[in-house]
Amino acid sequence: MKKIYALLVLAGFAHAASAADIVGNAQAAPAKIEMCIGCHGIPGYKATFPEVFQVPMIGGQSAKYIENALKAYQKGERKHPSMKGIAASLSEQDIADVAAYYSQQTAK
Template sequence: MNKALPTIFGLMVAFATASGYAQEVKGDAAAGAQKNAMCIGCHNIVGYKSSFPEVYKVPMISGQNAAYIDAALQEYKKGARKFPTMRSIADSLTDQDMANLAAYYAADGKKIEVAEKPAKAPDEVVSLLLQKGGCVSCHGENFSKPINDAYPKIAGQHADYLYVTLKAYKNPKEGPYSGRANPIMGGIAAQFTNQELRQLANYIGALDSQLQVVPESRFR
C-alpha cells in the first residue's frame, strides 16, 4: 500500500470536517475563569481519576486547543459523547460559556513553559500501527501540532485515558455511558485490536506534552 495514502486521507478528512467543529463564538478567557467551578474538581487536581464506568485519569485540558475543547463540549451536549457527568455539565452551558471555558483552558496551559523536543521514535511494531492509523495526518508533528485546531493535541495525554477513548470510538454503541459517535475516529479505531490500541496509547502517552494539570490555588 502506498504509505502516502494515510496522510492524504487524513488531510482530506480534516479539511472536509473542520467546518463542523469550528469555534464560531469568540471565547473570553477571563469569563471562562469565572465559570470553571464545575471543571476544577476533576481537571485541576493532579492525578485525579474517574471511577465510572472505568478507572482512568481524567484528561489534561490546560494547554489544549480551544477549538477542540469547544467542539468536545458541544459533542457532550449533543450526546455524541456519552460520559454522563460531562453530558450533564455541557447541557448546562451556553455556546458562549463553552467558548469562554475553551479559551480559559487553552491559555491556562501557557502559565508553565514547556520546552519542545522531538518525539521519541517508536519501535517497529508501534511505528507500523501509527502508519496504519495515519495518526500524524491529523494530530501533526510530535502529535502536538494538529493540522487544524479543532483536533486535539494528544502527545503526553494520560495513556489510560487515551486507551479508554480509543475503545469508545471503536465501540460507539458499547453502552449508555462510554461510547463516542465519531465516524472518522470510529473507522480508524476499528482497524485495531484492544491490545494494539493500548500499545498506541502507551506510546503517545509517554511523549513530551504541551498538556498540563494546573492546580487551583485551593488545591496546591
Template sequence: MRPLPLAACLALAALSLAALTAQSQTPPAAEAAAAPVSAPAALPLVGNPEKGHLLTYTCQGCHGIAGYKNAYPNFHVPRIGGQSAEYLAGALTEYKNGNRKHPTMQAQAQSFSEQDIADIAAFLSTVK
C-alpha cells in the same frame, strides 16, 4: 381662496396615496424577486477568557488533579489546560449533544450555552 393651487395639492395627495396603496398591495413574492436579500452569515462565537475562568470552577475538581481517575467506571481524566480552544469547544459540544458518552461531562456540558462553551474553551486554552 385660490382654487388652482388647492386642486393641484389635492391631485398630488391623491397620486401619493395611490402610489402607497399600490406598494402595499405588491405581493411579497414579487418584492422578494425584485430585491434578493441574502441571509446574514453566522459569526463564530468569540470566547471571553475571564468569563470562562469563572465557569471552570467545578472543572478543577477532576481535571485539576494530576493523574486523577474518577470512579465512573474508573476513567482517566485528561488534562484540559493548554488544549486548543477549537478542540475544547468541540468536545464540550459533543458531550452536550450526547455524541460523547460520560454522564458527568454530559450533565456539565448540557448546563452550558454555546457562549459559555466558547468562554470556557478560550480560558482553558490559555492554562499551562
C-alpha cells in the same frame, strides 16, 4: 411559497452568522470553570463514575478541541454521563469562554 423559502434561507444565514460571532473570553471564564477544576485540575485524577476513567488534563488544549468536545457531550456523541450533564448546562458563549481559558493555560 418562494417567499417562505427565501425567509427560511435568510433565517438560516442569520443563525449561522450569530453562531459565528461568538468569541471566547478567557476573563469571563473563572466563574464558569469551577465545575471543571474538581476533576481536570488534579494531575493523575481518576473518576470512578460510571467506571474508572482517567481524567485528561485540559490546560493547553486548543480552544477548538475543547469546544468540539463539549458540543459532542451536549449532543450525546461522547458518552461520559457527568460530562454530558455539565456540557448540557453550558451556553455556546460559556463553551467559548471555557475553551478560551483552558487554551491559554499551560499543559501539566
